[in-house]
Amino acid sequence: MNHGGKRIGAGRPKGQGRYGTSTKAVRVPDYLVEDIKDYSLNGGYKVPFFSSMVEAGSPSIAEDHVEEMLDMNSLLIKNPHTTFCVKVTGLSMIDAGIYEGDKLLVDSSITPVEGKIVVAALDGMLTVKRLGYIDKKPYLLPENPNFDPIPILENSEVHIWGVVTNILRSL
Template sequence: MIKHGGKRNGAGRPKGQGVYGTSTKAIRVPEHLVEDIKDFSMNGGYKIPFFSSMVEAGYPSLAEDHIEEMLDMNNLLIKNPDTTFCVKVTGLSMIDAGIYEGDKLLVDSSIPPAEGKIIIAAIDGMLTVKRLGYIKGKPFLLPENPNFNPIPILENSEVHIWGVVTNILRNL
């Protein structure tokens, strides 16, 4: 009896061979994205030019036309990809820390929360961004706007710290 199709023992490329040196998986993507995905994969993400010229914040200076390197934005902004996530800010309690409504915050859950760090915390199921601090030796979530009150971290409240804010992303 002759069989056609199906899995055959020993057929196909042995795992770990080929361009990638590891097993691969075929995926379906829209044809118009194939080149973008290849470029992203082969270059390790999107990279943008980083010019060696300094930008004067005072009087203008002569610009040099020299690219120092290509910056990988993933490496620049995200130190621990497996533990980093992004949240969007609502409210005005952190404006004196430069965090405004609509900003996106990169948060790393692997960084230990410490006094003075800006954190994302869940209090009784509600998320907030505040600075971790102490008042008279007791822990508080401190706003960075005098119109808001510090939030005490009480022994009976359910507080879970999701992570430490590492970057603020904002469109100008």
């Protein structure tokens, strides 16, 4: 008697399952199972993108034409392996449109250059600020006049975690 292994005629015929096509068994960590199911069932988190423009001035005639389906992952995340999310506390970046409770998408593969908003660890404390220079010396600059620029001193322990690419906020 044969036990185990591939047997001719065994198993469900291709295309007969829930998905109407052949399937493949894949091993994934338990903690990812629900996320993978959600992603699969929602078509990769795609949402309709209407070709109609929304007027921010005087109202215009509305159209009901879906131009395409936008994949929110590819729209917001260019480098999935180097992108992470952090939640903002504090008010030092309000003039840059970053408010308390916002979530920031941060990409660690982008080179932090002058003018970019970065998430940095300064002497073990995390902060979000604009990278800049004052009198040719590096600073972490707030975007709120009520806060002082933070000098990056030679003896400071500074690690730039990444560059902010998107702000996520619920209205």
